[in-house]
Amino acid sequence: MGKLFKFSKYLLIHLFCSLLVIVAHGQKIKEFIVNKKEHLLHEFEDSSGKSNYILYPTLAYTPETKTEIGLVNLYLFYANKNNKNRLSEINTFSFYTAEKQYGVLLDHAIYGDGDKWFFLGRGKFQYFPMKYYGIGINSPKEGYDVVNNSNIQLRERVLRKINGNFFVGAEFDFQKMYNVEFLGANKVGYDYPTGYKGSSNIGFGMGLVFDNRKNVMNVRKGLFAELAFLNYSKSLGSTNSFVSTQFDFRYFREGFNPKDVLAVQGSALFNNGEVPFNQMAMIGGESMMRGYYLGRFRDKHFLTSQAEYRFLPFGFSKRLGAAAFISTATVAPSAKSLFSSTFKMAGGVGARYLIFKSKDIFVRFDLGFTREGNGYYFYIGEAF
Numbered sequence: 532m533g534k535l536f537k538f539s540k541y542l543l544i545h546l547f548c549s550l551l552v553i554v555a556h557g558q559k560i561k562e563f564i565v566n567k568k569e570h571l572l573h574e575f576e577d578s579s580g581k582s583n584y585i586l587y588p589t590l591a592y593t594p595e596t597k598t599e600i601g602l603v604n605l606y607l608f609y610a611n612k613n614n615k616n617r618l619s620e621i622n623t624f625s626f627y628t629a630e631k632q633y634g635v636l637l638d639h640a641i642y643g644d645g646d647k648w649f650f651l652g653r654g655k656f657q658y659f660p661m662k663y664y665g666i667g668i669n670s671p672k673e674g675y676d677v678v679n680n681s682n683i684q685l686r687e688r689v690l691r692k693i694n695g696n697f698f699v700g701a702e703f704d705f706q707k708m709y710n711v712e713f714l715g716a717n718k719v720g721y722d723y724p725t726g727y728k729g730s731s732n733i734g735f736g737m738g739l740v741f742d743n744r745k746n747v748m749n750v751r752k753g754l755f756a757e758l759a760f761l762n763y764s765k766s767l768g769s770t771n772s773f774v775s776t777q778f779d780f781r782y783f784r785e786g787f788n789p790k791d792v793l794a795v796q797g798s799a800l801f802n803n804g805e806v807p808f809n810q811m812a813m814i815g816g817e818s819m820m821r822g823y824y825l826g827r828f829r830d831k832h833f834l835t836s837q838a839e840y841r842f843l844p845f846g847f848s849k850r851l852g853a854a855a856f857i858s859t860a861t862v863a864p865s866a867k868s869l870f871s872s873t874f875k876m877a878g879g880v881g882a883r884y885l886i887f888k889s890k891d892i893f894v895r896f897d898l899g900f901t902r903e904g905n906g907y908y909f910y911i912g913e914a915f
Contacts (some may be wrong), residue, residue, distance in 0.1 A: 548843060566820055583887055593817065593910040594824040595661065605911060607748075607890055610644040617642040618746045618890060621909075630658045630725070640747045649698050649742070652687035659854075663713070663808070666724060668828050668873050669864050672903055679712040682809065688738050688759075694745040704734040704761055708809045725771065726807025734761035742748075743885035744783070748892050748912035749843065751792050753782040763804075772803025792841040796915050800832040801866050814860045814875060817913045822877045822899025822906040830862035834869050839914070843864040843893060844885055852883035854894065856914070877901045884886035886911065 553643020569624045589601040604623045604879035610616045619641045620874075627633045641650040659682060662675040683706070690700035696737040711729045737760055763769045781796045798819065800812040812833035813822035819835050837858030844852035857878040863869045895913060899906040 558683055560860070573794070576842065577773070581612040582606065582607055582610050582612070583890060584866045585886075585911075589909060592907040594822070594827075594904065594906045596626070596630055596817070598629040598631055599626050600628075601626035603911065607887065610642060613644070615866055616644060617646055617744070618748070620748055620912075630660060631671060632657065634658060635707060638650040641831075644693075647692050649690040649692070649700075649740070650688070651690070653684065655682070655684045657682060659877070662824060663724075664829075666811070666829070666830055667809070667864070668875070670828060672827075677709065677714045679714065680708050680809075681710045682708045686738075688739055691842060693799050696741055698738075698740040698742060700738060702734075702736045702738045702759055702761060704736075704763075706810060707731040708807070723904075724808035725805055726809060730770040730807040730809070731808065732763045732771055732807065734743040734763040734769075735767070735773075736761035738749070746891055748890075750781075750783040750794070750913070751843075751891070752785060755779070767862075771805040771807055773802055773806045773810075775810075777803045783864050784839060786842075788842075788846065790843055790846070794839045794841065794913070794915065795837070798834075799835050806831055810864050814862060815895075817906075817908045817910060818858050820858050820875070820899075820901075821879055821897055821914065822901040823875070823903065824906075827903070828860075828862050829866055830874065832864070832869055833860060833862045834867050835860035837915070841883070843891075850885040850888075853881070854883060854895070856897075856899075858883070874899070881908075904910070 564607065576777055584606045589603055591599045591601070593599065601675070602625050606621045608619050616635070621639045621641070622637070624636045625634070626792045629654045634655060635739060637654040639652055652708065660679045663678045664670040664675045685705045686703070688702045693699050707730045708726065711727060713727060713845060714721065723748035739758045741754060741756045742880070744750045744755055752907055754866060757777070757779045761775045763771060763773050778799045780798070781794070783792060783794045785791065786793045802812065808829065811829040811831060813818050813826045814828040814833065816825035833856065836858060839854055839856035841854045843854045844850055859876050861869060861872040862876045863872040879897055879899035881895050883893040883895055886892055886894050892911065893913070894911050897908040897909070
């Protein structure tokens with residue numbers, strides 16, 4: 532009953548966030564009827580300049596959660612209803628899993644009129660028992676511990692266009708992990724990591740972004756590059772003092788056919804100082820190194836890259852498509868040792884379904900393969 536009560540509380544938070552989204556943008560949610568083609572997925576499309584709202588349940592399976600049920604609110608819009616502006620999106624997601632994890636996530640990428648301002652961020656509130664395999668690229672698969680914890684994150688970038696597609700601005704990150712409990716399955720005798728009793732860290736910094744994408748949920752052509760710097764300091768109220776520097780590069784171009792997309796990404800993260808284990812560089816998840824458990828390998832620094840070929844859609848279909856992807860990554864205790872570290876590989880295939888035709892938004896179902904097992908992922912929007 533206690534866990535059910537807590538999940539109900541998180542679901543109420545989700546519904547409240549959804550209400551804020553609707554009220555803030557004046558969206559009138561209309562009654563609609565499920566037709567045979569759309570089933571549980573619905574779209575409102577008056578014209579390409581109008582906003583879209585969708586509410587739908589999800590069913591997924593990932594290495595982190597096993598079976599997962601969820602509820603998504605997705606709001607798509609253009610500033611001033613002008614489709615010459617870039618497409619903005621606000622996404623709230625509540626979930627409950629077979630691993631008894633639950634929470635609410637809020638993601639957004641909002642462009643102002645004329646793209647003068649860019650707001651990019653995430654908020655999450657969740658109870659998320661997880662597997663901890665230790666630190667380093669050689670941590671054994673069979674040596675994990677189960678860690679009970681609750682966590683909060685508020686990450687926001689407030690960026691101003693300075694010239695062309697260049698944006699610069701402030702970045703803020705707050706992360707709190709509490710009610711942390713290692714359950715004692717420490718089979719390989721590792722030392723407990725920094726932050727194993729919990730941590731609360733506030734980071735302030737700056738970001739420089741180049742972004743000429745038009746549709747962040749399905750980029751067909753363009754370039755995104757970000758250099759971000761965040762300083763977490765005990766003098767600002769943090770549990771730990773450390774500095775984080777992140778670089779992210781994404782390039783998209785037309786494939787062999789006009790509707791195909793070739794997408795590549797390279798990322799690097801460098802942490803120096805007393806980094807808690809929950810804020811270390813991690814391999815795995817639904818975006819990069821699909822198929823690996825998120826946090827299967829973690830350390831202070833990482834390098835990752837991936838490539839994906841997307842058929843959006845197939846030539847013989849108006850809505851059905853597919854993708855194939857491959858990625859590699861490593862983690863290391865120092866930046867110098869990254870290139871001599873062992874690189875892990877992952878790859879996979881996926882199916883696509885065009886859900887918002889005028890906005891060019893697809894649902895994706897990805898199957899990721901690794902030497903340690905597989906992962907299944909179901910989301911709206913591409914992995915990167």
